[in-house]
Amino acid sequence: MTENEPRKPLSIAPAQGKLGVLTVGMGAVSTTFIAGVELVRRGIALPVGSLTQMGTIRLGKRTEGRTPPIKEFVPLDRLENLVFGGWDIFPDTAYEAAVKAGVLEQRHLEAIRPFLESIRPMKAVFDRAYVRRLDGPHVKQGRDKFELAEKIREDIRRFRKQSGARRVVMIWCGSTEIYLKPHPVHRTLERFEQAMKQNHRAIAPSMLYAWAALREGVPFANGAPNLTVDIPALQELAQQNQVPIAGKDFKTGQTLLKTILAPGLKARMLGVHGWFSTNILGNRDGEVLDDPGAFKTKEESKLGVLDYILQPNLYPQLYGQIHHKVRINFYPPRGDNKEGWDNIDIFGWLGYPMQIKVDFLCRDSILAAPLVLDLVLFLDLAQRAGLRGIQEWLSFYFKSPMCAPTVYPEHDLFIQLMKLKNTLRWMMGEPLITHLGREYYD
Ligand SMILES: NC(=O)c1ccc[n+]([C@@H]2O[C@H](COP(=O)([O-])OP(=O)(O)OC[C@H]3O[C@@H](n4cnc5c(N)ncnc54)[C@H](O)[C@@H]3O)[C@@H](O)[C@H]2O)c1
Numbered sequence: 001m002t003e004n005e006p007r008k009p010l011s012i013a014p015a016q017g018k019l020g021v022l023t024v025g026m027g028a029v030s031t032t033f034i035a036g037v038e039l040v041r042r043g044i045a046l047p048v049g050s051l052t053q054m055g056t057i058r059l060g061k062r063t064e065g066r067t068p069p070i071k072e073f074v075p076l077d078r079l080e081n082l083v084f085g086g087w088d089i090f091p092d093t094a095y096e097a098a099v100k101a102g103v104l105e106q107r108h109l110e111a112i113r114p115f116l117e118s119i120r121p122m123k124a125v126f127d128r129a130y131v132r133r134l135d136g137p138h139v140k141q142g143r144d145k146f147e148l149a150e151k152i153r154e155d156i157r158r159f160r161k162q163s164g165a166r167r168v169v170m171i172w173c174g175s176t177e178i179y180l181k182p183h184p185v186h187r188t189l190e191r192f193e194q195a196m197k198q199n200h201r202a203i204a205p206s207m208l209y210a211w212a213a214l215r216e217g218v219p220f221a222n223g224a225p226n227l228t229v230d231i232p233a234l235q236e237l238a239q240q241n242q243v244p245i246a247g248k249d250f251k252t253g254q255t256l257l258k259t260i261l262a263p264g265l266k267a268r269m270l271g272v273h274g275w276f277s278t279n280i281l282g283n284r285d286g287e288v289l290d291d292p293g294a295f296k297t298k299e300e301s302k303l304g305v306l307d308y309i310l311q312p313n314l315y316p317q318l319y320g321q322i323h324h325k326v327r328i329n330f331y332p333p334r335g336d337n338k339e340g341w342d343n344i345d346i347f348g349w350l351g352y353p354m355q356i357k358v359d360f361l362c363r364d365s366i367l368a369a370p371l372v373l374d375l376v377l378f379l380d381l382a383q384r385a386g387l388r389g390i391q392e393w394l395s396f397y398f399k400s401p402m403c404a405p406t407v408y409p410e411h412d413l414f415i416q417l418m419k420l421k422n423t424l425r426w427m428m429g430e431p432l433i434t435h436l437g438r439e440y441y442d
Helices: 027-042 094-101 104-110 112-118 143-161 189-197 205-213 232-240 253-267 285-288 292-310 363-382 392-397 413-427
Strands: 019-024 083-086 164-174 220-222 244-247 271-281 323-330 339-346 353-361
Touching: 019 027, 019 143, 019 205, 019 363, 027 083, 027 094, 027 104, 027 112, 027 363, 083 143, 094 112, 104 112, 112 323, 112 353, 143 164, 143 189, 143 413, 164 205, 164 271, 164 363, 189 205, 205 220, 205 232, 220 363, 220 413, 244 363, 253 292, 253 339, 253 353, 253 363, 253 413, 271 285, 271 292, 285 292, 285 323, 292 323, 292 363, 363 392
Parallel strands: 019 083, 019 164, 164 220, 220 244, 271 323
Antiparallel strands: 271 339, 339 353
16 A cells, blocks of 8 residues: 555544643743743633644645644644643742743733742752753752652652643753763663663763653653754663654754755755854853853754755755854843844856845744644644654654654755645545645646
8 A cells, every 4th residue: 555545544542631741941942832821721822833723734635625723633632731840950930930031021921920830840850061051959869860760750650640641741841961972872771771870971861851751651852952862772762662752952943944945945956155054142041052062962953954955965066065154152132032144155047156144033932832832732642643753754843853764854844844744644544645736637
């Protein structure tokens, strides 16, 4: 059977009971997400930027006129069912953390103040060796990394009990850790767990959260560029425990624009000599990324994008000589309101040069929050549909999409969207859409 023939829908368990959302880190992104969900639930604001809440999906032929909202087409959980918890190295409630993050206006925060004040982070597993620019008092103590991870498992169980959540999703919204290369202890689950007990340097705190989530059967998404769940040991655990995982690094701001513009230039066979990207950013994320170790992790994540989209190996005359530079500058006056400049040196017919300048005055957490929501709802759906391991169809949300070792990651936003929507059609037993359209002219 080809992928395109009609097939039976997957059997998807209904979304019974509450859906718990555990965010690692209660900083700018996670509080903007949590507050946003509550504001939407109360009808105070709109979930702009969220495909699950605002998007539609075309089904069948264009003549059929079937375009339901995505949230009605697939059995996603409803926002009303979400309950929240998380961890941070600071004990601030979600209200205090949101005020400090300075993303949402006071009128929005005051409207839901008691709700936000009721969300208190649990003590974090944290090690300054992995995030040098931060330190906080709200951290767990433990004999070794294994014991610390076991404490995270206990937190998850307690959260389930106290919140009444029947299902839980965990999402890393914590700071970017220093750059770690894959290490032999990441290769198998057995070696990984031994290394946890030996306090091995190659095991970062984010990996302990991911391990705890997967051991508890909780889907895990990684919103930062850290290696975290992108290692064979944890992928083995995800397969074994039948848990979906996704990552890494939310695709917002400058990289989002890059993956919108670059496919367009390539589609027209316009050449690119150089792409210079620089940012000023003043939030805590910017401060953490001011450390060269953390920036290296981010840089690797941002640089891969153009190579995969432009494919210089296939088009050496157009993209073989490209100079790609990315800079992030910590500049406190801007807070969360980042400014990202791109200078793109392109060339056209007969090699004549042209330039494109982009100046994106964006709001990082405003762009990231709807991605957190979509990932939570889609990962929960994936789990109820029996999908496990890497969910490549969620590449749409990430700067460095995780994928099988046999393929290269797909970065083109439009291919990613097609893949996502076709996956939803496939889940529901609808024919996939190829855009061939011969039948309209027969
Ligand atoms: N906002 C965006 O557009 C965007 C895009 C891509 C990736 N990201 C990534 O998302 C993450 C969150 O961004 P943010 O702007 O909310 O940053 P933030 O600094 O406001 O929040 C991160 C929070 O994580 C906490 N934290 C750090 N290590 C922790 C640990 N081990 N356990 C528990 N808590 C921990 C910090 O105390 C902080 O409160 C960052 O890694 C960032 O690089 C953000």
